[in-house]
Amino acid sequence: MKYSELKKIIKRHGLRITDCRIDVLSYFIQYKKALTFKNLEDQFEAYDRVTLYRTLSAFEEHGLLHKIPDDSGFATYGLCQDCSTEAHHHNHIHFKCLKCEQLECIDDTINISIDSLPKNYIAQDMDVIIKGVCQQCNSN
Amino acid sequence: MKYSELKKIIKRHGLRITDCRIDVLSYFIQYKKALTFKNLEDQFEAYDRVTLYRTLSAFEEHGLLHKIPDDSGFATYGLCQDCSTEAHHHNHIHFKCLKCEQLECIDDTINISIDSLPKNYIAQDMDVIIKGVCQQCNSN
DNA sequence: CAAAAAATGCAATTTTGTTGCAACTAAACT
């Protein structure tokens, strides 16, 4: 994606433009799948660990990235589709491949319906992680 | 739960009986909700941290506990209903209360249907975490 | 009860994430 586009996205979310933010956002967009802190650390050795941590949390706070619950113990982040500093709103549907361990966000191709919760429980949000074998691992 | 019952459960999963395992399993059964490592550390100060870590992973490997994905960064474990060393099989439906932060396993009271996955994706398992307000927090 | 196998506790280490602060940089304002 063009530099000017990236800049626009970051600005729209109320953040200043910096080299690190441009690089990280660009990588997320190009890579398409969810990334862990470790992935980014490996990819961007030139930036200090602290800077990467802070980039991730700034992006999360401002609605560019969302944290995906993962039982691997590594915080994993995915690009938000349409969030802002004010409100995160997803369907939070994710696919974790048990072969390649990659986590990806599945767009609107899945419908999930919840019939009922025990009484006096109020549902506000939902995370769904489907585990299995992804397209790529499946065809190899 | 009676000591002899606890012993039977642990044995059935191919593990030796030790004080720590009895205590931890007993606590999970009595407490009913999911627990983090920290919860257990606080509860069982007498046991070494390492022993508790190893108890949790032994229980996980042998199908007594399952790890629940959580974006808080703390590994959280819940009792398995009917798993063994050979196979974990749940519907993995969990409820996380945004007020009291407690995570609990909701049994079979929820139906979820998934319409479709993108082609060439194979679903094997699913984790669902519903976030909201639990019964207890709701009535206070 | 003895031997073998496994679990525990401790110390040391590694990994992961956070904080404070000085130096630097982007954006805003003459």
Next chain:
DNA sequence: AGTTTAGTTGCAACAAAATTGCATTTTTTG
């Protein structure tokens, strides 16, 4: 453009979380 300001970075130190190796103790087997 140059100055101000507010936010960002990198470093070092720190804190927290998890893991490893090993000697000791405990459980199980026969």
